[in-house]
Amino acid sequence: MRRTARNTLGAVAVASVVALALAGCARGGGGDNGDGNTATASPGITDTTLTIGITTPLSGATAGPGTCTVAGAKAYFGAKNAAGGIKFGDGKTREIKIDALDDGYDPQKAKANYDQLKDKVFAMGIGLGTPTNRAWREAAIADKVPQVLVETGDPIFSNKADSPWQLGFVPTYMNEGEAFGKLLAASGANHKVAVLSQNDDYGEGYVEGFKKGIEGASNITITKELTYEATDTSVDAQLTELAATDADVFFNAMSITPLVISALQKAQQLNWKPSWFLPSNTSSPKAILEPGKATAFPGIYSVAFSKAVASPAYADDEDVKTFLSDLKQYGDYQDVPAFPHCLWSYISGATLEQAFGKMTEPTRANFMEALRSISDFTAPLMLEGTSVNTTEDGQPAVSSVVVQKYNGKGYDTVQSFG
Amino acid sequence: MGTFVQLFVDGLSTGSIYAALALALVLVNQSTGMVNFAQGGMAVLSAYIAWWLTTLGVPLIVAILISVAASFVMGALIERYLMRRFERGDPDTAIVVTIGLLTLITGLCGWLWTYNNKQFASLFSLDTVPFLGASISLRSIGTFAVILVMMLLLQALFLGTKLGLALRAVAINPQSAAFSGLPVGRLLMIGWGLAAVLGAVAGALVAPQLTLTPGMMDNALVYALAAVILGGLSSPFGVVIAAWLIGVLENLAAVYVPFIGYDLKVAVPFILIFVVLVVRPQGLFGRKSVVRV
Numbered sequence: 001m002r003r004t005a006r007n008t009l010g011a012v013a014v015a016s017v018v019a020l021a022l023a024g025c026a027r028g029g030g031g032d033n034g035d036g037n038t039a040t041a042s043p044g045i046t047d048t049t050l051t052i053g054i055t056t057p058l059s060g061a062t063a064g065p066g067t068c069t070v071a072g073a074k075a076y077f078g079a080k081n082a083a084g085g086i087k088f089g090d091g092k093t094r095e096i097k098i099d100a101l102d103d104g105y106d107p108q109k110a111k112a113n114y115d116q117l118k119d120k121v122f123a124m125g126i127g128l129g130t131p132t133n134r135a136w137r138e139a140a141i142a143d144k145v146p147q148v149l150v151e152t153g154d155p156i157f158s159n160k161a162d163s164p165w166q167l168g169f170v171p172t173y174m175n176e177g178e179a180f181g182k183l184l185a186a187s188g189a190n191h192k193v194a195v196l197s198q199n200d201d202y203g204e205g206y207v208e209g210f211k212k213g214i215e216g217a218s219n220i221t222i223t224k225e226l227t228y229e230a231t232d233t234s235v236d237a238q239l240t241e242l243a244a245t246d247a248d249v250f251f252n253a254m255s256i257t258p259l260v261i262s263a264l265q266k267a268q269q270l271n272w273k274p275s276w277f278l279p280s281n282t283s284s285p286k287a288i289l290e291p292g293k294a295t296a297f298p299g300i301y302s303v304a305f306s307k308a309v310a311s312p313a314y315a316d317d318e319d320v321k322t323f324l325s326d327l328k329q330y331g332d333y334q335d336v337p338a339f340p341h342c343l344w345s346y347i348s349g350a351t352l353e354q355a356f357g358k359m360t361e362p363t364r365a366n367f368m369e370a371l372r373s374i375s376d377f378t379a380p381l382m383l384e385g386t387s388v389n390t391t392e393d394g395q396p397a398v399s400s401v402v403v404q405k406y407n408g409k410g411y412d413t414v415q416s417f418g
Numbered sequence: 419m420g421t422f423v424q425l426f427v428d429g430l431s432t433g434s435i436y437a438a439l440a441l442a443l444v445l446v447n448q449s450t451g452m453v454n455f456a457q458g459g460m461a462v463l464s465a466y467i468a469w470w471l472t473t474l475g476v477p478l479i480v481a482i483l484i485s486v487a488a489s490f491v492m493g494a495l496i497e498r499y500l501m502r503r504f505e506r507g508d509p510d511t512a513i514v515v516t517i518g519l520l521t522l523i524t525g526l527c528g529w530l531w532t533y534n535n536k537q538f539a540s541l542f543s544l545d546t547v548p549f550l551g552a553s554i555s556l557r558s559i560g561t562f563a564v565i566l567v568m569m570l571l572l573q574a575l576f577l578g579t580k581l582g583l584a585l586r587a588v589a590i591n592p593q594s595a596a597f598s599g600l601p602v603g604r605l606l607m608i609g610w611g612l613a614a615v616l617g618a619v620a621g622a623l624v625a626p627q628l629t630l631t632p633g634m635m636d637n638a639l640v641y642a643l644a645a646v647i648l649g650g651l652s653s654p655f656g657v658v659i660a661a662w663l664i665g666v667l668e669n670l671a672a673v674y675v676p677f678i679g680y681d682l683k684v685a686v687p688f689i690l691i692f693v694v695l696v697v698r699p700q701g702l703f704g705r706k707s708v709v710r711v
Contacts, residue, residue, distance in 0.1 A: 059525065061633045063533030199681055227680050233435070233628065233637045236428040237669040238680060244421050257535050258629040269546045269555045270424070291537045291629065293544075338534060 042363045044122030048085075050356070051097040052077075053117035055110045055136075056127030058102035064257070065128055065281070068341035069151060070100040071331035073126050075323070075342070076349025078330020089359040089370065096352075103127070107135035118145050123367060126169075126345050130154045130201060141165050146364050148371060149348040149397060151341060154201055158396045165364075167371060168396030169348055170280075173205025174212070175399050176303045177253070180277045181213015181220075183301070183403050184249065187417040190219045194247035194274065196238055196263075198255055199227040206253035206279065223247045228259070235259055236266050243272035250274040254282055264292025275299040275417075280340060280401070285410055286310050287338035300406035301414070305386035305398050306343040310336050311410020319380045343381050350379040351388050351397055383413065420551030425669040427549070431558035433665025434565045435627070438620030439635065439642035440649070440657040441568055442613045447651050448576060449585040449609025450501070452509055455516040458635030458642070459523035460496075460614050464489040465621030466527050469538050469630055478539050486618045493614025494607040505606065506592070527632035538625035561623050565658060568616060572654040585609050644687035648694050650704020660702060664690065 044051040054073065057066030077096040080086050085093040099121055103110035110132035117124060124140070127133065128151035137157070140147040141164060149169035150157055153176065157168035184191055195210075197203030207225070214220045223245035226238045235254075242250065250267070254260050260282045267273070275298050282288060283302035294300045307314050314320045323346055327333045333342065354377055358370035374397075377388040386400040404411035439457060446454040454460075464485045471481035500519070504512040542560030546553040576582040587595040588605045596602045621635070628634045641664060649660030664687045672683040694702060 059528055059533065059632075061533075061631060061636075063528060064535060064631075067533065229681065229684060231637055231684065232680075233641070234428070234432045236432065237425050237672055240421055240424045240428065241673060258631070258634075261535075261629055262627060265544060269544065269553055271546075271553060287535055 042122060042367075043119050045094070045362045047092050048094055049097055050094045051099055051121045052126070052352070053114075053121035053124040054098060054100040054127045055103045055113035055117070055124065055132065056100065057105040057129060057132070058100070060104040060106075061256075062105045062129065064287075065339040065341040066102075066105070068333070068337055068339045069126055069128050069345045070098070071327060071333035071337075072342035072345030073100075073331075073349050074098055075326040075329075075331035075333070076346045076353075079322075079326040080349075080353065082330070086353055086356050088356050088362075090361060094356075100127075103129070103132050105129055105132060107131045111135045111139065114139060114145075118143055122146075123148055123364065125149045125167075126348050127151065128341060133157065137163065137166060144364060146368055146371070148368075149351060151344055153205060153396075155205070155394070155396075158394060160393045165368060167368075167390060169351075169398060170344060170396060171303070171305065171399050171401050172209075172396060173202055173253075173279075174209035175395075176279060176401060177206040177209025177211075178213040179209075179303050179401050179403055180251065180301065181210040181215075181217075183213075183414075183417050185214045185217030185220055188219060189418070190221075191249050192221050192223045192245070192247040193249045193251055194223050194242040194245050195225040195251045195253075196235065196242060197225070197227055197251075197253035199229055202255055203227060203253045207251075210251055210277075228254075230256055232259065235263055239263055239266045239270060239272070243267065243270040246272075248274050249277070251277045253279055255279065257282060257288060260288050261292045264289070264294055264297075268293065268296050273297050276301065278302045280304055283406075284310075284338050284340070285406065286336075289406055294406060295408050299418075301417075302404055302406070302411065303401040304340070304404050304411065305383055305401050306340055306347060306381045307383060308404075308410040309343065309381075310338070313410050313412075323381055347379040347381055347388070347398075351377065351390075354388075385413075421673075422670075423550045424552035425673060426666055427552055427554050427558065429666030429669040430562060430662050431555075431665070432669075433645075433662035434558075434561045435620070435624050435638055436641040436645050436664060437565050437658040437661035438568070438616070438623055439638055440645040440661050441565075441572055441654055442616035442620060443642060443646050444651060444654050444657050445572060445613040445616055446609060447589070447646075449589050449613075450497075450505060450606055451589040452501075452505070452512045453516070453643075453646075453651075454610075454613065455513060455639070456496075456519035456523060457516075457613065457617055458639035459520040459527075460489070460493065461617035461621035461624075462527055462630075462632060462635050463492070463523050463621075464614065464618035465538060465625040465630055465634070466531055466536075468618075468622055469536055469625070470531070472539065478541065482541070482618070482622045485622070486615050489614040489618035490611040493617075494611040496614075497607045497610035498603070501610065502603070502606070524632045531632075533632060536630040538622075538630045540626035541622065557626070564619065564623060568619065569654050569658045572616075576654065581608070641687060644691055646701075647691050648687070648701060650701025652705050653701070653703035656701060656703025 056069045057063050081095045085095045087093050101113040114136035123146035125148035130152040133150045133152050147166045153173040155172045157163050157166045197207050228235045280303050309320050354374045355371040372390050374390045385402045388397050390397050402413050405414045442457045468481045468485035504515050542557040546555045584600050588602050592602050645657050645661035649656030668683045668686045671678045671686050672680045
């Protein structure tokens with residue numbers, strides 16, 4: 001029995017070390033090689049239907065936004081199907097089907113999902129996640145399967161030379177960071193900025209964009225730059241260090257919802273009340289700013305290209321009303337979404353419809369051509385000043401963003417800082 | 419000075435979260451001889467029960483108390499109808515079963531309440547009090563105090579009560595314990611039930627800070643296991659000290675040891691475990707196992 005206890009201790013030690021190592025590894029992305037299978041025919045399309053595959057997290061920490069991506073796409077196409085289907089450029093009207101699988105934000109699973117879907121669907125995409133989308137990117141290129149309108153700000157998906165069968169959907173991390181930098185530089189006043197970023201492409205992209213935006217502006221000083229790991233349970237230490245710099249602006253490139261909430265709370269406890277810049281995916285008024293009591297700060301800025309559906313300001317907006325009823329009826333999503341991802345995939349649906357309308361033959365290659373020829377399309381739910389433009393190489397479908405300021409309930413578009 | 423104190427105090431507060439879970443791990447181990455990887459998942463389920471009750475209008479403290487009682491029953495039932503089948507066998511099999519249970523419970527929570535973050539009200543206010551140039555939130559102090567009380571109660575249970583002695587006897591040698599007339603099955607159920615109670619308290623303490631999601635405890639469990647190894651599986655006192663140590667050292671190392679920084683601070687518990695296990699295989703405060711030949 002003593003031996004049993006010792007064995008147990010040993011097993012626990014080994015398991016703990018493995019768990020720690022996994023926690024450490026989990027933050028890396030991962031590329032994966034395809035099996036080199038070349039598909040010449042285009043599966044997933046008939047004269048009456050077209051199937052789109054989605055791999056996205058439906059379980060795990062990112063499942064909230066993940067389930068939203070599927071719900072938004074189902075809402076858009078569900079409504080269109082109910083109205084008779086979508087008219088294609090080849091004269092046929094097709095019903096759009098969605099085949100969605102859960103990857104739990106795990107790159108291996110995402111690749112497995114891709115393998116499972118690639119011969120059944122016409123195109124894949126819409127799902128969120130940088131490491132997960134990267135995991136099947138090379139295989140999709142080798143198999144000539146469209147991987148389109150993916151919800152990641154990683155610029156690699158929009159670079160035609162590297163990614164001929166891909167197209168990103170949301171603005172790149174750089175696009176967002178740069179918008180903040182430009183707004184701040186244009187204010188003319190002197191500002192001290194503290195920077196906290198996630199230690200990966202996401203955080204680096206944001207900071208790079210921000211620095212590009214403030215290039216040459218002598219009124220902006222960066223007091224300190226710190227990072228955190230996506231697996232961390234707390235960023236209190238970083239906030240303590242940053243608060244000590246007395247910066248009046250906090251550039252917080254964070255993608256982990258609970259950490260943003262606790263960061264907002266911690267800054268208040270430290271009595272550090274700067275203006276905040278928050279990325280579009282972690283600045284939800286209901287899910288993050290309200291519990292974080294963000295009204296304590298002089299200003300919370302975020303960027304957006306879609307309307308804040310939860311904001312009372314949009315309660316009577318026709319787009320928003322249609323979207324919310326479609327989401328309930330066809331997306332099987334009963335709440336007003338706390339994440340923008342439902343809206344993004346709804347807009348993706350509208351963008352795909354534009355591409356389908358330009359398709360002259362039912363092939364994947366023809367679809368990619370059609371998809372890359374949409375310019376200045378204002379999809380439902382998009383904010384004034386933003387549009388879908390797929391013609392510019394190196395940029396995702398949406399690269400224009402407007403900076404917004406939190407008003408206690410939702411966001412107002414702002415032209416200047418302060 | 420202010421920064422150092424702040425980092426130290428914040429470390430204690432984060433460490434308290436790990437400690438809460440670590441205590442539950444120790445309790446199961448001391449009463450059944452195994453390590454329950456599902457402990458984090460069970461704590462999350464308890465927190466969801468409390469949260470769900472508050473959405474029905476039950477006051478927070480009452481909701482937590484009900485979830486604590488429900489958790490005792492849940493822990494006892496899990497022992498009786500699931501774990502008992504594996505308790506006498508290979509300890510590795512039992513560990514794998516608890517990992518399966520963790521996956522099952524996490525999935526169940528997600529299915530029942532979705533994976534969206536839920537706001538769990540805090541028992542303690544977020545107001546702060548100044549202390550040596552740092553500001554400490556009442557929530558941190560409250561969490562710290564609850565952990566301290568739980569640790570003392572547990573230490574007292576094992577060292578000063580007949581129930582504690584019986585629980586330990588069953589864990590060390592169930593057969594001899596049965597021959598001595600101890601109701602082994604019932605004691606095992608009590609051990610699991612009490613551990614689930616500790617988990618429920620941990621869940622209620624942690625949920626306001628991490629916001630309630632099915633995977634809320636996953637990262638915390640890794641640190642809690644580190645604390646258990648470091649402090650010694652048999653010592654409630656030891657694991658709490660170890661958890662605080664990990665929380666504080668992690669913070670200080672990130673800021674004051676340049677080559678560690680925030681990138682490598684996850685390695686701190688790792689290095690600590692390694693060093694401690696080389697020098698003291700039983701953990702800092704654990705009892706050494708002696709085999710009589």
